Amino acid sequence: MNNNRNNRSAPAKRQGGTSSNNTGINISYNTVCLVLCLAFALVNLRVFSLIITSNDTLKAKIAVPVISEEEQRKIDEQERIKKDIEENFITIPVSFDDTRRGNLILVNDTHEYSFDAISTVVADEQAITIPDSSDASYWVKSNYDLLKPNVLENIDRLLCDFAIENNNTDVMILDTFRSYEDQQRVLANKIEQLGEQQGRKIATNPGFSEHHTCLAIDLTLFNGKEYGEYDGQGIYKWITDNCKDYGFVIRYGSDKTDITGIDYEPWHLRYVGNEHAYYMTQNNLCLEEYITLLSQYTVDGQRLKFTDGDGNSYSVYSCVVGEEGGTVHVPRNGSYTLSGDNDGRIIVTCKTSY
Ligand SMILES: [Zn+2]
Numbered sequence: 001m002n003n004n005r006n007n008r009s010a011p012a013k014r015q016g017g018t019s020s021n022n023t024g025i026n027i028s029y030n031t032v033c034l035v036l037c038l039a040f041a042l043v044n045l046r047v048f049s050l051i052i053t054s055n056d057t058l059k060a061k062i063a064v065p066v067i068s069e070e071e072q073r074k075i076d077e078q079e080r081i082k083k084d085i086e087e088n089f090i091t092i093p094v095s096f097d098d099t100r101r102g103n104l105i106l107v108n109d110t111h112e113y114s115f116d117a118i119s120t121v122v123a124d125e126q127a128i129t130i131p132d133s134s135d136a137s138y139w140v141k142s143n144y145d146l147l148k149p150n151v152l153e154n155i156d157r158l159l160c161d162f163a164i165e166n167n168n169t170d171v172m173i174l175d176t177f178r179s180y181e182d183q184q185r186v187l188a189n190k191i192e193q194l195g196e197q198q199g200r201k202i203a204t205n206p207g208f209s210e211h212h213t214c215l216a217i218d219l220t221l222f223n224g225k226e227y228g229e230y231d232g233q234g235i236y237k238w239i240t241d242n243c244k245d246y247g248f249v250i251r252y253g254s255d256k257t258d259i260t261g262i263d264y265e266p267w268h269l270r271y272v273g274n275e276h277a278y279y280m281t282q283n284n285l286c287l288e289e290y291i292t293l294l295s296q297y298t299v300d301g302q303r304l305k306f307t308d309g310d311g312n313s314y315s316v317y318s319c320v321v322g323e324e325g326g327t328v329h330v331p332r333n334g335s336y337t338l339s340g341d342n343d344g345r346i347i348v349t350c351k352t353s354y
C-alpha cells in the first residue's frame with residue numbers, strides 16, 4: 001500500500017515533468033494561464049506606460065515650447081534693443097507744436113503750415129532779413145525778405161562757391177518768405193494770368209506754401225540790367241548737383257510731379273539739413289517720400305542708418321506725438337537734432353551710430 005501510495009504520489013512531486021499524460025495537460029494548462037496572465041500584465045503595463053509617456057510628452061510640449069531659430073533671433077534682438085534703449089537713451093517731453101517746426105517739416109497741399117506753433121524743444125530760430133552778398137557773389141531782390149539764420153548761412157556759402165567755381169555772379173535770391181496774405185496775392189495773380197486750373201497748379205493755397213517756412217528759396221538770374229529765367233541748366237547745373245552739400249534739395253523734381261503735385265521747379269531750393277539732403281539726393285527721394293520712409297523707423301524698431309560723403313554716420317528715427325504732447329527718446333550722450341515732420345511726428349537725427 002505504502003508502495004502504491006508512494007507510487008501514486010511520486011508523479012505529483014514531479015509536476016511539470018512528462019511522466020503522465022493527465023498530469024502533463026494540467027501542467028501545460030497552468031503554464032499557459034500563467035503565461036497569459038503575464039502577457040496580459042505586460043500588455044497593460046505597456047499601454048499604461050504609453051499613456052504616461054504620451055502625457056509626459058504632452059506636458060513637455062506645453063511646458064517647454066519649441067522656438068525656431070528665427071523666433072529666438074527676434075527675441076534676442078528685442079532684448080538687445082531694450083537694453084540699448086535703457087543704457088543709451090533718455091526721454092524728454094515734447095509738445096504737439098514741436099511736430100510743426102524744424103528743418104524737415106512737410107508743407108504741401110495736405111499739410112498746412114502752422115503760423116502760430118511755438119516749439120519747446122525743436123530749435124526754431126527767429127527768421128532774419130537777408131543782407132546783400134558780402135563779396136557781391138550774388139544778388140538779393142529784397143533785403144526785407146526773411147530766412148532762418150542757418151538757411152541764410154548755407155545759401156550764402158552755396159552761391160559764393162558757385163560764383164568762384166563758375167566765375168559767374170548772375171544768380172539772384174528772388175523770393176524766400178511769404179506771409180499768408182502774400183500767398184493769397186501770388187495765387188490771385190497766377191489765376192489771373194493763367195486761368196483757374198493752371199494758376200492753382202503753379203501757386204499753392206495760402207497756408208500750404210513752403211515759402212511760409214523761411215526754409216525755401218526761389219532763385220532767378222540778373223545781370224545788373226535785366227532778369228533771366230533760372231532753369232538749372234548749363235553752368236547753373238552746378239547748383240543742382242552740389243546744393244545737397246549745403247543742406248538743400250531741389251524740392252520739386254521733374255520726376256516727382258505726380259507725388260509733389262507741383263511742376264518741375266529747378267529754381268526752388270528747400271533747406272532740410274546736410275545729412276538729410278545727402279540721403280534724399282543719393283536715394284532720389286522727394287520730401288513726401290522721405291517723410292513717409294522716416295515714419296517707418298522707430299527707436300525700438302529699426303533705425304535708418306547711413307554714412308554721408310564726409311564719412312559722418314547717422315541714425316535716424318521718428319516718434320509719434322499726440323495733440324496732448326508726449327515724450328521722445330534721445331541719446332543720453334552724443335549729439336542729436338530734432339525736427340517735426342508736420343505730420344504728427346518728431347524726427348530724431350543722431351550723429352554717430354546709436
Ligand atoms: Zn518757390
